[in-house]
Amino acid sequence: KAGVTQTPRYLIKTRGQQVTLSCSPISGHRSVSWYQQTPGQGLQFLFEYFSETQRNKGNFPGRFSGRQFSNSRSEMNVSTLELGDSALYLCASSTRLAEGSEQFFGPGTRLTVL
Amino acid sequence: QKEVEQNSGPLSVPEGAIASLNCTYSDRGSQSFFWYRQYSGKSPELIMSIYSNGDKEDGRFTAQLNKASQYVSLLIRDSQPSDSATYLCAVNRGGGSYIPTFGRGTSLIVHP
Numbered sequence: 745k746a747g748v749t750q751t752p753r754y755l756i757k758t759r760g761q762q763v764t765l766s767c768s769p770i771s772g773h774r775s776v777s778w779y780q781q782t783p784g785q786g787l788q789f790l791f792e793y794f795s796e797t798q799r800n801k802g803n804f805p806g807r808f809s810g811r812q813f814s815n816s817r818s819e820m821n822v823s824t825l826e827l828g829d830s831a832l833y834l835c836a837s838s839t840r841l842a843e844g845s846e847q848f849f850g851p852g853t854r855l856t857v858l
Numbered sequence: 859q860k861e862v863e864q865n866s867g868p869l870s871v872p873e874g875a876i877a878s879l880n881c882t883y884s885d886r887g888s889q890s891f892f893w894y895r896q897y898s899g900k901s902p903e904l905i906m907s908i909y910s911n912g913d914k915e916d917g918r919f920t921a922q923l924n925k926a927s928q929y930v931s932l933l934i935r936d937s938q939p940s941d942s943a944t945y946l947c948a949v950n951r952g953g954g955s956y957i958p959t960f961g962r963g964t965s966l967i968v969h970p
Contacts, residue, residue, distance in 0.1 A: 775956065786961075786962040786963065787902070787946065787960040789957055792956065800956070834901055834902070843890065843950055843954070843956055844890030844907070844909055844950055844952075845956065846892065847892075847904070847948075849894075849901040849902045850901060851901050852900075852901045
């Protein structure tokens with residue numbers, strides 16, 4: 745079974761621009777969660793989508809948004825980029841059949857904001 | 859108090875030794891526990907999940923859970939240099955939550 749895929753793998757943007765990242769979950773997984781990982785803050789939860797609805801949200805500003813499509817693929821958008829948005833953005837998919845469902849991560853998108 | 863705590867390390871062990879990684883959590887009602895391995899520059903990879911008190915073994919890896927003491931540990935037997943990575947502990951507190959909380963990770967170095 746194919747794993748979680750993310751595109752693009754690398755991005756370089758300048759301050760003020762916006763960016764859209766894409767995530768395709770494992771086949772049959774309907775939950776997609778997004779995380780930001782930086783050396784200083786570790787792995788921080790952004791939001792989770794399930795059945796095209798945002799189910800959980802972390803403590804990030806409204807510049808960070810997402811959506812999920814009917815095929816469970818998800819996109820994350822960051823508007824008005826700031827230098828501090830430079831990070832590894834990870835998505836993880838899950839069946840969400842139970843509270844203890846395992847999450848599987850994609851390879852990540854490395855975003856650099858100049 | 860942080861929800862999930864791990865010693866940042868680095869933990870340095872010789873090749874062939876047992877590496878012991880520990881994680882404590884604050885929510886006594888937590889139900890699900892996960893260990894991930896993350897190589898530098900890569901994404902986290904799920905190693906094991908554990909839900910019940912006691913030990914769970916998978917190859918060279920053993921997860922140990924003690925809910926009364928609120929800790930979960932990961933033992934790596936016969937450590938190899940290829941095991942050098944950061945190990946992330948994740949805890950799901952249950953009660954309607956589907957999102958685990960991650961610790962900051964412990965860096966493990968296995969030297970030849």
